[in-house]
Amino acid sequence: MTDARPTRAEARLLQIDRIKTTSRRLMAEKGAPALSLREVAREMGLVSSALYRYFATRDELLTALIVDAYNDLGDCVERAQRREASKDARHQLHAASSAIRRWAKRNPNEYALLYGSPVPGYEAPSYTVEPAARVALVLGSIVAQSWRTNPPVRVKAVDPSLKGVLETQNLDEAMSGIPEGARVLTLMMWSQIFGCISFELFGHYKGSVRSANRFFNIVVDEVANLVLARE
Amino acid sequence: MTDARPTRAEARLLQIDRIKTTSRRLMAEKGAPALSLREVAREMGLVSSALYRYFATRDELLTALIVDAYNDLGDCVERAQRREASKDARHQLHAASSAIRRWAKRNPNEYALLYGSPVPGYEAPSYTVEPAARVALVLGSIVAQSWRTNPPVRVKAVDPSLKGVLETQNLDEAMSGIPEGARVLTLMMWSQIFGCISFELFGHYKGSVRSANRFFNIVVDEVANLVLARE
DNA sequence: ATTTTGCAAGAGCACCGCTCTCTTTGTTAT
DNA sequence: ATAACAAAGAGAGCGGTGCTCTTGCAAAAT
Numbered sequence: 147m148t149d150a151r152p153t154r155a156e157a158r159l160l161q162i163d164r165i166k167t168t169s170r171r172l173m174a175e176k177g178a179p180a181l182s183l184r185e186v187a188r189e190m191g192l193v194s195s196a197l198y199r200y201f202a203t204r205d206e207l208l209t210a211l212i213v214d215a216y217n218d219l220g221d222c223v224e225r226a227q228r229r230e231a232s233k234d235a236r237h238q239l240h241a242a243s244s245a246i247r248r249w250a251k252r253n254p255n256e257y258a259l260l261y262g263s264p265v266p267g268y269e270a271p272s273y274t275v276e277p278a279a280r281v282a283l284v285l286g287s288i289v290a291q292s293w294r295t296n297p298p299v300r301v302k303a304v305d306p307s308l309k310g311v312l313e314t315q316n317l318d319e320a321m322s323g324i325p326e327g328a329r330v331l332t333l334m335m336w337s338q339i340f341g342c343i344s345f346e347l348f349g350h351y352k353g354s355v356r357s358a359n360r361f362f363n364i365v366v367d368e369v370a371n372l373v374l375a376r377e
Numbered sequence: 378m379t380d381a382r383p384t385r386a387e388a389r390l391l392q393i394d395r396i397k398t399t400s401r402r403l404m405a406e407k408g409a410p411a412l413s414l415r416e417v418a419r420e421m422g423l424v425s426s427a428l429y430r431y432f433a434t435r436d437e438l439l440t441a442l443i444v445d446a447y448n449d450l451g452d453c454v455e456r457a458q459r460r461e462a463s464k465d466a467r468h469q470l471h472a473a474s475s476a477i478r479r480w481a482k483r484n485p486n487e488y489a490l491l492y493g494s495p496v497p498g499y500e501a502p503s504y505t506v507e508p509a510a511r512v513a514l515v516l517g518s519i520v521a522q523s524w525r526t527n528p529p530v531r532v533k534a535v536d537p538s539l540k541g542v543l544e545t546q547n548l549d550e551a552m553s554g555i556p557e558g559a560r561v562l563t564l565m566m567w568s569q570i571f572g573c574i575s576f577e578l579f580g581h582y583k584g585s586v587r588s589a590n591r592f593f594n595i596v597v598d599e600v601a602n603l604v605l606a607r608e
Numbered sequence: 609a610t611t612t613t614g615c616a617a618g619a620g621c622a623c624c625g626c627t628c629t630c631t632t633t634g635t636t637a638t
Numbered sequence: 639a640t641a642a643c644a645a646a647g648a649g650a651g652c653g654g655t656g657c658t659c660t661t662g663c664a665a666a667a668t
Binding site (some may be wrong): 172176177180225232244255258259261262263264266267274278279294307310311312313315317319330331333334336337338339341342344345348350351352353354355356357360361364365368372376 | 396406408409411413416437485486489490493494495496497498500506509510513539541542543544547548561562564565567568570572573575576579580581582583584585586588591592595596599603
Binding site (some may be wrong): 161193194195199 | 611613615616617619622
């Protein structure tokens with residue numbers, strides 16, 4: 147212990163952390179829309195106006211929670227990939243996508259906050275982009291690895307008509323040198339995985355899918371056949 | 378004109394319609410979370426408590442709007458398929474999925490209400506199931522038509538290991554006699570299409586996809602290769 | 609030692625969903 | 639025709655929300 151008494155700045159960060167922790171707990175219990183500054187304050191033994199020293203608005207608190215959640219999910223997925231780094235791309239893809247799904251089912255309200263309907267007026271600040279991109283970058287690196295070891299076999303994947311579909315700089319960190327087609331397929335895979343998880347979590351499989359576990363694995367397998375080289 | 382003065386029951390239905398119309402307008406402007414009974418009433422020149430004669434709760438009004446939206450979307454998609462009924466399954470699939478996407482972009486707030494994060498406490502009443510299923514049934518009928526004219530070529534599609542993944546009665550209206558594998562792939566296609574549209578509408582393609590139009594068409598094409606018989 | 613700064617409290621504003629009571633008005637039964 | 643009834647709306651009110659503004663106080667900086 148360096149300081150018995152924390153400095154002013156340290157105390158502030160600590161208080162911010164307490165607010166976020168309390169908010170996360172309440173959000174996990176009742177969902178993001180029901181998260182109220184007043185209840186957070188009440189829970190902490192504070193009066194509501196006190197919270198405005200730390201977050202100028204409810205949206206600002208939500209944004210902080212969003213960034214944390216993206217990073218938490220990103221950590222999970224990156225760890226899952228690293229654990230299977232010695233195995234082939236298909237194994238890594240299964241590990242990564244299962245990690246996404248597990249995180250989603252363990253944190254349904256935070257998942258809904260990230261991937262559900264955005265608040266109509268809300269515009270996500272630019273610093274949320276990088277944490278949000280981490281998951282896609284993991285998927286991109288898996289595809290890239292597969293394409294580097296095995297040359298592309300699908301004609302469509304190198305189709306020159308794909309030029310201009312994506313942003314120029316997209317996924318460049320993870321997929322430098324990989325043809326446009328592979329990037330398009332990666333984004334397709336990305337939205338397929340999250341589409342399945344959202345439908346499962348949001349209740350759209352009720353009456354259709356009996357074993358969401360098995361269904362999800364089949365979908366990932368099919369999409370792996372499509373996206374990973376050397377099918 | 379049969380009646381100059383509408384009967385009590387007719388007037389009631391008319392008033393319900395006015396409420397829903399006003400609500401739809403306000404929801405289109407500000408989104409479902411911001412829809413308030415008080416504002417609807419104000420807009421109609423009523424006092425808020427008057428609305429409780431017609432809807433016992435805000436959730437009940439939202440449910441009515443949900444059902445109407447599902448039916449509106451269902452109408453659109455069924456019409457789109459019928460327009461291409463003479464063409465092959467791939468054409469019908471493109472028509473249907475484009476109709477979904479067009480509807481979503483024309484009614485973003487209603488789309489978010491149907492396919493975004495559900496309200497945490499909210500449990501959809503059973504009578505919402507049938508309107509909600511209409512879109513999936515259209516997709517199912519397209520796949521079924523393709524499989525009836527061309528026998529399945531993909532081994533996976535008739536894999537006996539798929540038994541038990543889906544609910545027993547699922548999609549039976551549209552896909553009687555079609556093997557389990559085709560149904561699994563249909564649901565995969567279903568979640569792929571909505572996954573793409575949700576990502577586009579909810580802003581997750583910002584920085585990745587430049588032409589959402591072209592991207593969507595590519596995705597539908599790829600999924601058609603996978604799901605429709607005789608690839 | 610004095611000034612400055614930061615945190616929390618408290619009152620208050622306008623809004624929300626929802627309930628309850630009361631009045632008016634149109635329908636139905638006698 | 640009149641009496642009984644039912645439905646629709648008005649209005650007040652309860653407890654909740656996000657957010658603002660002022661005030662008091664204690665710690666840090668000077």
